[in-house]
Amino acid sequence: MSVATRISAKSRSWFVDFVxxxxxxxxxxxxxxxFSIAGTRFFTLDNIANILRSVSIGxxxxxxxxxxxxxxxxxxxxxxxxxxxxxxxxxxxxxxxNMWLVFLVMIVLGLVWQFINAMLVVKVRMxxxxxxxxxxxxxxxxxxxxxxxxxxxxxYPDAFAFVGRENILVFLPTCAIIFAVLAFFAYxxxxxxxxxxxxxxxxGNPEAARYxxxxxxxxxxxxxxxxxxxxxxxxxxxxxxxxxxxxxxxxAFQMQGIAAAYLGATVFKPGSVNIGGSILGSLxxxxxxNxxxxxxxxxxxxxxxxxxxxxGAVSFITIKKRNSSIAIQSKI
Amino acid sequence: xxxxxxxxxxxLTKRFESTLxxxxxxxxxxxxxxxxLVGENGAGKSTLVKVLAGELRPxxxxxxxxxxxxxxxxxxxxxxxxxxxxxxxxxxxPEMTGLQNLFLGKEYARRGLLDEVAATEASxxxxxxxxxxxxxxxxKTPKEMSAGEKEILAILRVLSYDPEVLILDEPTASLPRxxxxxxxxxxxxxxxxxxxxxxxxSHKLEEAFGLCDRIMVLRNGKYVGDLxxxxxxRERVIRLMIEExxxxxxxxxxxxxxxxxxxxxxxxxxxVNNVSLEAHAGEIVGMYGLIxxxxxxxxxxxxxxxxxxxxxxxxxxxxxxxxxxSVMKRxxxxxxxxxxxxxxxxxxxxxxxxxxxxHLASLLPETIIDSAKEHKLATNQANKMTVKCSxxxxxxxxxxxxxxxxxxxARWLMEDVDILMVDDPTVGIDIGAKRDIYLxxxxxTRMGKTVIxxxxxxxxxxxxxxxxxxMKHGRITGVLTGDQMTQENVLRHIL
Numbered sequence: 001m002s003v004a005t006r007i008s009a010k011s012r013s014w015f016v017d018f019v020x021x022x023x024x025x026x027x028x029x030x031x032x033x034x035f036s037i038a039g040t041r042f043f044t045l046d047n048i049a050n051i052l053r054s055v056s057i058g059x060x061x062x063x064x065x066x067x068x069x070x071x072x073x074x075x076x077x078x079x080x081x082x083x084x085x086x087x088x089x090x091x092x093x094x095x096x097x098n099m100w101l102v103f104l105v106m107i108v109l110g111l112v113w114q115f116i117n118a119m120l121v122v123k124v125r126m127x128x129x130x131x132x133x134x135x136x137x138x139x140x141x142x143x144x145x146x147x148x149x150x151x152x153x154x155x156y157p158d159a160f161a162f163v164g165r166e167n168i169l170v171f172l173p174t175c176a177i178i179f180a181v182l183a184f185f186a187y188x189x190x191x192x193x194x195x196x197x198x199x200x201x202x203x204g205n206p207e208a209a210r211y212x213x214x215x216x217x218x219x220x221x222x223x224x225x226x227x228x229x230x231x232x233x234x235x236x237x238x239x240x241x242x243x244x245x246x247x248x249x250x251x252a253f254q255m256q257g258i259a260a261a262y263l264g265a266t267v268f269k270p271g272s273v274n275i276g277g278s279i280l281g282s283l284x285x286x287x288x289x290n291x292x293x294x295x296x297x298x299x300x301x302x303x304x305x306x307x308x309x310x311x312g313a314v315s316f317i318t319i320k321k322r323n324s325s326i327a328i329q330s331k332i
Numbered sequence: 333x334x335x336x337x338x339x340x341x342x343x344l345t346k347r348f349e350s351t352l353x354x355x356x357x358x359x360x361x362x363x364x365x366x367x368x369l370v371g372e373n374g375a376g377k378s379t380l381v382k383v384l385a386g387e388l389r390p391x392x393x394x395x396x397x398x399x400x401x402x403x404x405x406x407x408x409x410x411x412x413x414x415x416x417x418x419x420x421x422x423x424x425x426p427e428m429t430g431l432q433n434l435f436l437g438k439e440y441a442r443r444g445l446l447d448e449v450a451a452t453e454a455s456x457x458x459x460x461x462x463x464x465x466x467x468x469x470x471x472k473t474p475k476e477m478s479a480g481e482k483e484i485l486a487i488l489r490v491l492s493y494d495p496e497v498l499i500l501d502e503p504t505a506s507l508p509r510x511x512x513x514x515x516x517x518x519x520x521x522x523x524x525x526x527x528x529x530x531x532x533x534s535h536k537l538e539e540a541f542g543l544c545d546r547i548m549v550l551r552n553g554k555y556v557g558d559l560x561x562x563x564x565x566r567e568r569v570i571r572l573m574i575e576e577x578x579x580x581x582x583x584x585x586x587x588x589x590x591x592x593x594x595x596x597x598x599x600x601x602x603x604v605n606n607v608s609l610e611a612h613a614g615e616i617v618g619m620y621g622l623i624x625x626x627x628x629x630x631x632x633x634x635x636x637x638x639x640x641x642x643x644x645x646x647x648x649x650x651x652x653x654x655x656x657x658s659v660m661k662r663x664x665x666x667x668x669x670x671x672x673x674x675x676x677x678x679x680x681x682x683x684x685x686x687x688x689x690x691h692l693a694s695l696l697p698e699t700i701i702d703s704a705k706e707h708k709l710a711t712n713q714a715n716k717m718t719v720k721c722s723x724x725x726x727x728x729x730x731x732x733x734x735x736x737x738x739x740x741x742a743r744w745l746m747e748d749v750d751i752l753m754v755d756d757p758t759v760g761i762d763i764g765a766k767r768d769i770y771l772x773x774x775x776x777t778r779m780g781k782t783v784i785x786x787x788x789x790x791x792x793x794x795x796x797x798x799x800x801x802x803m804k805h806g807r808i809t810g811v812l813t814g815d816q817m818t819q820e821n822v823l824r825h826i827l
Contacts, residue, residue: 192701198692201689205678207674211667211676
């Protein structure tokens with residue numbers, strides 16, 4: 001061990017890492033620039049509050065999805081699961097159950113829902129895609145069974161609207177604050193704790209994780225439970241925002257979440273879904289949507305754009321990965 | 333070049349990253365000949381035939397077929413031109429019938445619909461033409477077939493292209509004795525009756541002696557000689573396979589060993605058959621055998637990765653009921669697995685994260701990982717283990733193979749170790765990194781640690797081990813110590 005290149009103890013600054021894979025930032029700034037020129041109302045306080053309000057539910061669900069995707073799994077059911085929970089929430093409130101108890105039930109049901117998915121995927125070893133397509137449909141079926149396909153209207157306490165409809169400060173919506181707090185915790189959990197490191201390890205190379213002594217099954221189940229928590233919280237906010245339970249509630253968040261997570265996978269840790277990227281991706285997606293509304297573009301373009309974003313982001317990641325991949329060693 | 337040569341190569345060189353798999357090999361099979369290709373694990377046999385059959389492209393040198401220099405664009409082109417290759421593990425679709433497998437990719441069809449009748453007829457003609465197992469039941473799926481039947485099916489599939497040269501890569505490796513004899517008979521008839529030239533790779537020398545007209549020996553990617561039928565002698569071939577200069581490259585061995593640290597008795601697990609072994613403090617225990625002889629499986633079972641079905645494992649005299657990776661880590665027993673890309677490295681992690689991943693709970697117990705501390709730990713370790721990187725934040729894909737391997741070793745040596753099990757640590761790394769790893773393993777034994785080393789290189793096992801366990805078919809076939817540790821002895825036990 002003679003000649004060693006000494007490594008400087010100074011770590012690369014966050015700014016270098018930040019700017020290194022900056023495609024998404026360039027895109028966001030460009031987008032915001034376009035919108036602020038095109039729509040004069042874009043930079044008003046009202047509109048910013050509006051954006052923050054719209055990002056919260058989708059953003060929280062995207063955070064949950066990100067945990068699942070980091071470990072290499074997938075979830076197609078969280079949108080309709082949220083819808084199902086909203087139905088249960090509104091019925092319980094209508095029955096006069098204490099609001100805080102209802103909130104607790106939402107969290108528990110969210111956890112139960114994802115625990116079921118986790119068992120199917122992790123223990124039964126069903127492909128996550130198939131398992132969650134099935135549970136997604138089961139959620140849809142349950143909703144229609146309970147509501148008979150009609151929007152459920154019921155009584156609810158006045159305080160209920162506080163979560164989804166009102167502001168905590170002059171213009172800051174309560175739900176945006178909830179999102180911000182959860183985003184902070186998710187970010188810390190994902191990037192600065194042992195659990196987070198294990199998530200990325202299991203997603204990056206499950207075999208190597210096993211050899212390093214990481215219990216990957218437990219890690220994957222916990223990732224699903226994180227998403228369960230997100231579903232519970234989102235259902236609380238969504239119910240409060242709508243104050244009723246439409247049969248299609250929650251559906252729109254499914255694609256939005258997937259698009260945001262993939263969009264986020266193009267930054268910070270390019271090629272893999274990551275919490276920081278998901279937060280940014282969720283925000284950007286809502287900004288785009290909002291900008292289009294401001295420009296009087298019909299709402300259905302939103303789906304077209306979400307689809308394009310998934311195609312674009314995933315192609316980008318795939319190509320990037322292919323180019324950087326080292327030649328696979330063949331056995332001699 | 334010999335004008336009788338139907339398929340051959342001149343000065344063929346092929347490199348995989350830092351490993352020279354083939355170095356200026358000139359060789360060839362003559363028309364109507366059965367050529368045996370022998371050599372140690374990693375001698376370059378499979379690489380050579382893959383290049384000849386168009387599956388790999390050579391870095392330099394040329395391929396000569398029917399007297400003309402050729403450049404294969406793909407293995408399909410080589411197959412169409414008359415070079416058929418059957419892989420070590422037959423590539424068959426387990427759920428399809430033998431018939432469907434036979435004509436996979438060139439199905440018989442009429443007006444867009446599959447024509448089973450025509451296919452059956454064609455298969456009958458094929459079996460008639462080539463004297464291969466006339467009463468083969470092609471309605472069975474590979475799942476229901478014996479290993480020998482699968483091998484024959486794979487050979488038949490290649491024969492359906494009427495090749496002039498047939499390449500068989502260890503066709504008998506997984507066959508029981510009876511089926512091996514049948515297959516050898518068939519290969520012989522194929523050669524005599526249909527005049528097909530054959531390249532036959534085998535680890536079993538007797539088999540090659542019985543079948544081949546000529547045997548060619550490769551060693552470390554180089555051609556070292558060939559023997560004609562009348563020169564076939566076990567000792568002669570083994571001497572050619574062996575590297576002559578076990579140089580003074582390896583550090584001096586241990587002079588005195590300490591007490592027993594690991595005792596494995598009658599261990600049974602997947603791929604492990606009644607294995608008993610012991611290792612002492614201050615000793616490097618080598619394990620050697622052909623690929624798939626069960627060395628890795630033994631270490632994986634001891635490390636708690638595979639379920640143990642019988643036997644016992646004692647650490648310093650204390651019996652372990654159920655080994656698991658976390659228990660082993662607590663007992664300071666670590667395993668560095670063989671394939672660093674598959675089993676060790678996280679490509680989404682940088683150098684630092686790759687290093688600390690196995691020790692987060694013990695080295696960085698804080699709830700929020702102390703990144704300054706982590707950075708310092710990793711930097712110190714990288715410097716100590718001479719892992720060359722610009723900083724520990726560097727992506728691991730930017731590291732050379734040798735440095736990646738050092739990083740993996742560095743990961744496991746971040747904490748104190750008692751027993752270090754290392755599975756083929758020097759594959760595909762440069763000589764300097766190899767030397768560093770050897771010195772490091774020796775340093776560990778000097779500190780009274782135990783090292784168990786698997787290697788696919790016989791010279792490495794001989795140069796590094798204080799004692800050698802030879803393995804074959806999941807069993808220990810011999811223990812060699814002191815003067816008994818010679819290449820002849822080792823090969824005698826494993827072949």
